Amino acid sequence: MRGIIAPRYAYFAEYRFKYLLEPEALLAKFAGERRQFVEAIINSSSRARTWCTVDFDALYQQHQAERGRVVKALDWFQEKGWIELESKQMTEVYALLDASFDSEALSTELHGYFQQQEASEIARIHAMLALFATDHCLSQRLAAYFGDEQAPERCGHCSVCHGQVAHLPEPPPLQPLAEHNLQSLCGTFIQRHQALKGFTPSAECLTRFLCGISVPLFTKLKARGIPGFAALEAYPYAAVRSWAAPPL
Numbered sequence: 106m107r108g109i110i111a112p113r114y115a116y117f118a119e120y121r122f123k124y125l126l127e128p129e130a131l132l133a134k135f136a137g138e139r140r141q142f143v144e145a146i147i148n149s150s151s152r153a154r155t156w157c158t159v160d161f162d163a164l165y166q167q168h169q170a171e172r173g174r175v176v177k178a179l180d181w182f183q184e185k186g187w188i189e190l191e192s193k194q195m196t197e198v199y200a201l202l203d204a205s206f207d208s209e210a211l212s213t214e215l216h217g218y219f220q221q222q223e224a225s226e227i228a229r230i231h232a233m234l235a236l237f238a239t240d241h242c243l244s245q246r247l248a249a250y251f252g253d254e255q256a257p258e259r260c261g262h263c264s265v266c267h268g269q270v271a272h273l274p275e276p277p278p279l280q281p282l283a284e285h286n287l288q289s290l291c292g293t294f295i296q297r298h299q300a301l302k303g304f305t306p307s308a309e310c311l312t313r314f315l316c317g318i319s320v321p322l323f324t325k326l327k328a329r330g331i332p333g334f335a336a337l338e339a340y341p342y343a344a345v346r347s348w349a350a351p352p353l
Contacts (some may be wrong), residue, residue: 108202116195123156123157123188145170161175238272242260243264243266244256282345287348291314291315293331294306297327297328315333315345316337
């Protein structure tokens with residue numbers, strides 16, 4: 106929207122396959138240049154017990170095999186039932202249209218924008234919950250939400266008008282957050298984060314860890330296997346964030 110970048114294309118960064126036909130039998134189906142091409146794929150793909158990972162860089166450097174041709178060949182092998190193919194790590198490629206933008210200013214603007222979006226979504230969810238638990242006519246409340254001031258005070262046919270007011274369940278009794286120890290819950294996570302990123306995780310990051318909310322970074326950190334992950338998932342997110350935030 107700012108004219109800074111433009112999407113170009115997307116591709117899977119990693120391909121791996123499992124032989125359903127032995128390599129020798131697969132190679133025997135080709136002759137001439139095609140046989141050499143298939144042989145290059147076989148020889149350049151590192152094989153574990155079952156799966157072979159395609160090395161596109163080696164194929165290009167040693168055999169000038171273009172990535173697109175290799176992928177088409179693998180897709181065709183799978184169609185023939187000779188291999189089982191898997192693709193991973195979808196990668197989006199963008200072109201930089203304007204390199205002169207102020208990265209700090211843009212970062213601040215985007216952070217503010219996402220904070221505003223978060224607050225708006227939270228307010229919307231609270232409004233929806235308030236509607237469910239209201240003791241006023243549901244139709245009238247909905248009409249007021251959408252700006253209709255002419256709706257009657259009672260519609261006569263909703264659950265509230267029939268005397269069936271909904272009551273949301275009370276939250277379970279929980280140990281006060283002040284009685285928990287942040288270092289005990291997050292110590293291992295903080296150490297692993299520092300080793301990977303070189304700095305201490307923010308209160309927001311710690312809160313996501315404690316509440317069990319996964320983000321892409323947590324996959325690299327293998328956060329789900331760290332003691333303390335989701336330890337406070339029963340607590341309100343805002344309360345955990347306030348507790349985890351360092352004092353000013």
